[in-house]
Amino acid sequence: MKLAQLVPRLHRGDAIGDNAIAIRDLGKHLGFDSRIFYLDCDNDALLDGEPIGHYHRWCDRSTTSILHYALPSSLSHVFSDSPGRRFLLYHNITPPIHLLGYPLYQKIAMAGRAELASMRNTCDKAFADSEFNRDELDRMGFRNTEVIPIYLDFDRYRIPSDPVLERMFEDDFANVLYVGRITPNKCQHDLIRLFSVFKHYVHPKSRLVLIGKYDGFETYYTQLVKLAVQLGIGDVYMPGKVSQQELVTWYRKAAIFVSMSEHEGFCVPLVESLHFRVPVLAFAAGAVPGVLAGTGVLFHDKHDRVLLAETMEQMIADIDLRASLIEHQTQRLADLSQESVFRLWNQALSG
Numbered sequence: 001m002k003l004a005q006l007v008p009r010l011h012r013g014d015a016i017g018d019n020a021i022a023i024r025d026l027g028k029h030l031g032f033d034s035r036i037f038y039l040d041c042d043n044d045a046l047l048d049g050e051p052i053g054h055y056h057r058w059c060d061r062s063t064t065s066i067l068h069y070a071l072p073s074s075l076s077h078v079f080s081d082s083p084g085r086r087f088l089l090y091h092n093i094t095p096p097i098h099l100l101g102y103p104l105y106q107k108i109a110m111a112g113r114a115e116l117a118s119m120r121n122t123c124d125k126a127f128a129d130s131e132f133n134r135d136e137l138d139r140m141g142f143r144n145t146e147v148i149p150i151y152l153d154f155d156r157y158r159i160p161s162d163p164v165l166e167r168m169f170e171d172d173f174a175n176v177l178y179v180g181r182i183t184p185n186k187c188q189h190d191l192i193r194l195f196s197v198f199k200h201y202v203h204p205k206s207r208l209v210l211i212g213k214y215d216g217f218e219t220y221y222t223q224l225v226k227l228a229v230q231l232g233i234g235d236v237y238m239p240g241k242v243s244q245q246e247l248v249t250w251y252r253k254a255a256i257f258v259s260m261s262e263h264e265g266f267c268v269p270l271v272e273s274l275h276f277r278v279p280v281l282a283f284a285a286g287a288v289p290g291v292l293a294g295t296g297v298l299f300h301d302k303h304d305r306v307l308l309a310e311t312m313e314q315m316i317a318d319i320d321l322r323a324s325l326i327e328h329q330t331q332r333l334a335d336l337s338q339e340s341v342f343r344l345w346n347q348a349l350s351g
Helices: 015-029 042-046 052-058 074-080 103-118 130-138 163-168 190-201 218-230 245-251 268-275 288-292 305-317 319-336 340-350
Strands: 002-010 033-041 063-069 086-092 127-128 145-147 174-179 206-213 238-242 254-259 280-283 296-297
Touching: 002 015, 002 052, 015 033, 015 042, 015 063, 033 042, 033 052, 033 280, 033 340, 052 074, 063 074, 074 086, 086 130, 103 296, 127 130, 127 245, 130 145, 145 268, 163 245, 163 296, 174 245, 190 206, 190 254, 190 305, 206 245, 218 238, 245 254, 245 268, 254 268, 254 305, 268 280, 268 288, 268 319, 280 288, 288 296, 296 305, 305 319, 319 340
Parallel strands: 002 033, 002 063, 063 086, 086 127, 127 145, 174 206, 174 254, 206 238, 254 280, 280 296
Antiparallel strands: none
């Protein structure tokens, strides 16, 4: 038996790449000749996969092929023509409406959705990493759909904090954290406006930390910097992409995780917040309600910033409320554990 995973670009340290590596290892444990094939690969992941050209010579009717789908690529045709079982694993595509002002990304998103729809009759089963993504597949006409959450290796977070960051920000400020790519659909602009109210009128000794790469969205990043200046708030820290050690340091120093994002296909940082016992306040959009599953605090109206700022303060300062929120979030984490995800993949691959 063979298990092949097809990924456009193989990264270590991102959700799709780590998920693929974990599924590969599980496949080996189950007795598969389990491999990952890529179009492109980061240097630190070269030993984890093989170029897609090897797939054509290796694949046969005993092969179960899994296509990780988040962008259009030539892999879709390779997948559709593969001779064995075909499993699609959908990680979501940002709708073009959330990419206004970025015509190239809008075009890619539209092409990706059209390409996705074209595969609805070519796969034997379609998996999604959230109920939100599964609903999208169902609406497109995919049959035999199922949810398997993204695998997260929590051992990667069990590392020491960054000593330089610890010294730089060793103070009594409340750190308001958001982690996610700097893009318009993540709505960091809304979060800066909310933080302005929080800092000016509710909790002056506070800091907003926005972590995430912004390549391709440099204009939006600049707009965020200008917005913070216009609002007169100096304690906005936007370091871009950070190391794993820096990331865990910020989670450990966070008083609260706040998301204003209007589109999420899964949102790994929500799960990371549960792991680090950081209370979550999030706009109820996309996959967010399903991932949190009744934990954290959700809101549906962004415009009452005073109410939201007061809610943030309660979640930070009310010890009993904070403890209750963290307890419920920790219970939810069990459903997203490595063991739970492995069990679901075991069932899918053994069926």
